[in-house]
Amino acid sequence: MIFKGSSLFAETILPEIPSAVTTIYTDSNEPRIPAIAVACGSQVLVYRNVRPYFKFTLPLLENGDTESTSVETDIWRQKSDTQQLVQLLEELSIEYGFSRLSSPSQKLLAMNPEERENFLKMFGHLQIKKQVTITCMTKISKMMEGEKVVECLIVATESSDLFVLDPETFSVTEQRKIPGVVTHMVAQGIYIVDYFLIFSVRCGAVYKLKRDEQEIKCLTNLSSLPIDLALDFDRFVIINMDSTFQSYNLKGSKEWSILLDGIPTALSVMPPYISESTFIIACNTTKKEIIEGVVYIYKGTELLHKLHVQEPIQTFIYGPYGFGEQAFIFNTTNGGLSIKLLKRTAQFGSGDKCATLGSSLQQNIKLLIPKKSKIFVEQTLREREQCKNMYAWFQKSWQGMKILTCESYLNALQNSTVSDNSGLKLTAQILGLGPRLKLEAQLENICTDELMTDVSVTFLYDSEVYSIENAYINIPFVIPNYEYKFATFINCCLNISESHINIIVCHKNKVILSAIVNMPSEINSGNTSFVLLTAVVPQTQ
Amino acid sequence: MGLLDKLIGAFGLKKKEARILVLGLNNSGKSTLLNQLKNEDSKIISEVVPTVGFNVEKFKNQNVGFTAFDMSGQGRYRELWENYYKDCEGIIFVIDSSDKLRLAVVKDELDLLIQHPDIVAKCIPILFLANKKDLRDGMSSIKIASSLHLERIQDKPWHICTTNALSGEGLQEGIQWLTQQICDKFK
Ligand SMILES: Nc1nc2c(ncn2[C@@H]2O[C@H](COP(=O)(O)OP(=O)(O)OP(=O)(O)O)[C@@H](O)[C@H]2O)c(=O)[nH]1
Ligand SMILES: [Mg+2]
Numbered sequence: 001m002i003f004k005g006s007s008l009f010a011e012t013i014l015p016e017i018p019s020a021v022t023t024i025y026t027d028s029n030e031p032r033i034p035a036i037a038v039a040c041g042s043q044v045l046v047y048r049n050v051r052p053y054f055k056f057t058l059p060l061l062e063n064g065d066t067e068s069t070s071v072e073t074d075i076w077r078q079k080s081d082t083q084q085l086v087q088l089l090e091e092l093s094i095e096y097g098f099s100r101l102s103s104p105s106q107k108l109l110a111m112n113p114e115e116r117e118n119f120l121k122m123f124g125h126l127q128i129k130k131q132v133t134i135t136c137m138t139k140i141s142k143m144m145e146g147e148k149v150v151e152c153l154i155v156a157t158e159s160s161d162l163f164v165l166d167p168e169t170f171s172v173t174e175q176r177k178i179p180g181v182v183t184h185m186v187a188q189g190i191y192i193v194d195y196f197l198i199f200s201v202r203c204g205a206v207y208k209l210k211r212d213e214q215e216i217k218c219l220t221n222l223s224s225l226p227i228d229l230a231l232d233f234d235r236f237v238i239i240n241m242d243s244t245f246q247s248y249n250l251k252g253s254k255e256w257s258i259l260l261d262g263i264p265t266a267l268s269v270m271p272p273y274i275s276e277s278t279f280i281i282a283c284n285t286t287k288k289e290i291i292e293g294v295v296y297i298y299k300g301t302e303l304l305h306k307l308h309v310q311e312p313i314q315t316f317i318y319g320p321y322g323f324g325e326q327a328f329i330f331n332t333t334n335g336g337l338s339i340k341l342l343k344r345t346a347q348f349g350s351g352d353k354c355a356t357l358g359s360s361l362q363q364n365i366k367l368l369i370p371k372k373s374k375i376f377v378e379q380t381l382r383e384r385e386q387c388k389n390m391y392a393w394f395q396k397s398w399q400g401m402k403i404l405t406c407e408s409y410l411n412a413l414q415n416s417t418v419s420d421n422s423g424l425k426l427t428a429q430i431l432g433l434g435p436r437l438k439l440e441a442q443l444e445n446i447c448t449d450e451l452m453t454d455v456s457v458t459f460l461y462d463s464e465v466y467s468i469e470n471a472y473i474n475i476p477f478v479i480p481n482y483e484y485k486f487a488t489f490i491n492c493c494l495n496i497s498e499s500h501i502n503i504i505v506c507h508k509n510k511v512i513l514s515a516i517v518n519m520p521s522e523i524n525s526g527n528t529s530f531v532l533l534t535a536v537v538p539q540t541q
Numbered sequence: 542m543g544l545l546d547k548l549i550g551a552f553g554l555k556k557k558e559a560r561i562l563v564l565g566l567n568n569s570g571k572s573t574l575l576n577q578l579k580n581e582d583s584k585i586i587s588e589v590v591p592t593v594g595f596n597v598e599k600f601k602n603q604n605v606g607f608t609a610f611d612m613s614g615q616g617r618y619r620e621l622w623e624n625y626y627k628d629c630e631g632i633i634f635v636i637d638s639s640d641k642l643r644l645a646v647v648k649d650e651l652d653l654l655i656q657h658p659d660i661v662a663k664c665i666p667i668l669f670l671a672n673k674k675d676l677r678d679g680m681s682s683i684k685i686a687s688s689l690h691l692e693r694i695q696d697k698p699w700h701i702c703t704t705n706a707l708s709g710e711g712l713q714e715g716i717q718w719l720t721q722q723i724c725d726k727f728k
Binding site for chain 1: 566567568615616619620640642643645646649650653
């Protein structure tokens with residue numbers, strides 16, 4: 001279909017599903033009328049003035065593939081029964097690879113077993129010919145630079161071949177073997193002078209081919225499969241299946257990578273006379289289960305503009321349309337075709353990295369690094385010379401600090417009661433006349449709905465005055481509204497007038513409750529003192 | 542101005558001069574249209590070529606002598622337009638009525654024109670010509686006027702008519718209106 005302006009201009013039926021289409025200037029006659037080249041199967045059809053002009057048919061395969069083809073032809077000619085044929089072909093496909101088989105064989109193997117019989121009845125008599133299938137096509141100016149000059153077509157095929165077609169002589173001028181099946185390809189330069197070709201292959205590697213150079217250099221292996229590839233003067237940019245938008249220089253080293261919001265579908269570079277290094281990317285993002293298209297315009301890594309489209313975008317092209325207006329033409333998955341024109345007064349920013357949106361922000365954070373002062377230089381020198389001393393000093397002060405913290409912790413425990421936010425109640429009493437005393441305590445969980453586990457009780461005391469028989473008591477769990485009783489004996493070794501013992505309740509490693517029990521001052525006099533202590537903290541729940 | 546001059550002016554006897562701008566996108570038919578307005582002897586018979594930069598054309602209607610600046614409508618020359626806004630007494634804005642796609646571009650350029658400080662301050666007549674009315678898929682002048690939101694121009698006199706620059710059809714009506722507007726201002 002050919003559109004002129006916004007209405008349908010002409011419609012032509014193609015013999016097969018096309019794989020690529022481009023416009024091309026085929027000769028130097030005036031007025032300059034471009035032709036339309038369509039790659040279909042193994043042919044390139046060229047149309048002029050909406051009428052077929054000529055067609056290239058790519059030559060059939062030679063070299064390495066003849067062997068498999070002849071074997072295949074033999075197999076088909078023998079015409080054994082379906083079962084046997086399929087089996088032989090399967091063996092062949094294992095030996096040579098599925099992609100080397102001819103298309104009828106491929107079809108037969110891929111088909112449901114029930115349908116095979118029918119298929120053979122209809123097509124079994126046809127001759128087996130290995131078809132080449134074009135996967136990708138691009139163009140390059142033939143003899144000189146400029147607009148509207150004669151161009152050559154470059155096509156790549158499923159059999160990893162590359163052909164250069166000259167539309168002036170209607171012939172194939174060059175044929176090369178390449179390392180893979182090309183998915184995307186861009187060319188720059190002039191065919192008879194110097195040119196290079198950058199292409200990505202199905203396994204995700206990117207290669208560069210130069211005129212006059214036999215070797216085809218592998219530039220990079222992508223982290224993920226490429227979706228689209230474009231050339232921007234001295235770099236190439238790529239969008240990948242992992243939603244990244246990456247830029248590489250022509251030697252293959254990565255310059256930057258941006259994570260896109262959504263799955264990209266197409267990429268294009270603006271012509272430098274409009275704005276340099278400006279890229280247009282179409283993405284499809286899923287928002288609230290609805291897939292919508294977004295078009296991003298990047299200047300370098302800076303996001304300049306975001307354009308929302310209601311439907312998911314299938315693909316787009318960008319370029320001058322009609323009378324030279326910069327147009328962005330896209331089609332959506334539901335079959336819509338839309339055209340957007342660029343405003344003449346559009347501003348593209350300066351390419352500075354300030355005022356950016358979204359993903360490039362993290363690259364703009366400037367670290368505050370002061371200049372190297374004299375003191376800094378001296379210090380580094382000293383550090384280098386006296387590292388051992390410095391380390392020893394550091395260790396010492398580190399230990400000192402540790403001790404200090406431990407001391408203050410202990411101090412805090414002794415001098416104040418700790419009560420964490422668990423509703424525990426502790427009651428303690430000292431029984432006996434001494435020197436052997438009995439400490440009895442009750443622990444109660446006054447929370448109604450919380451079970452305390454891993455609770456332990458220990459004591460803090462002056463070891464010169466007392467010795468406690470059971471200094472560590474473990475309480476597996478404290479059930480709510482149940483008084484847990486525990487007791488221990490305390491031996492008094494010295495007769496001291498005033499003293500106390502701290503009871504500490506721990507939960508795992510944390511002190512959650514502490515209480516001070518005053519000891520009877522004259523133990524030998526036989527007085528019994530009662531201490532009732534409660535530390536109840538309001539529940540937090 | 543003496544009493545005599547005033548009298549002559551009032552009776553429309555004095556020859557008046559007016560500088561007008563002819564604007565519009567490329568391929569809208571500006572040059573073809575001006576060519577149609579010129580004297581029989583200075584007309585170009587052959588096909589007009591796209592204008593580069595601008596051309597100055599002179600023509601007469603009634604007793605007003607027009608000096609028309611035929612600006613090029615190509616994208617890269619459109620920024621030249623505003624340099625001539627300052628001293629012009631009328632604008633002819635030509636629209637290709639068969640170019641539906643670029644009507645959005647036309648609107649954009651018109652917006653830039655009427656918002657330009659040199660134009661905002663002035664009260665000059667604008668004549669819109671919906672050209673190429675002979676073409677099959679042309680839009681009507683009403684449709685064009687509404688797509689361009691012409692009704693928002695309230696401080697300037699404007700008029701729209703359909704033309705065919707190749708045959709000159711409809712052209713006289715438009716130029717008559719423009720001449721009238723310019724004469725009214727002189728008084
Ligand atoms: N059918 C038809 N064609 C017209 C009409 N007016 C102009 N044309 C054609 O439109 C084409 C462009 O006309 P030009 O006068 O060069 O356009 P322009 O506006 O001066 O273009 P630039 O100088 O590039 O801005 C020519 O081929 C004309 O023959 C019209 O009324 N009808
Ligand atoms: Mg012109």
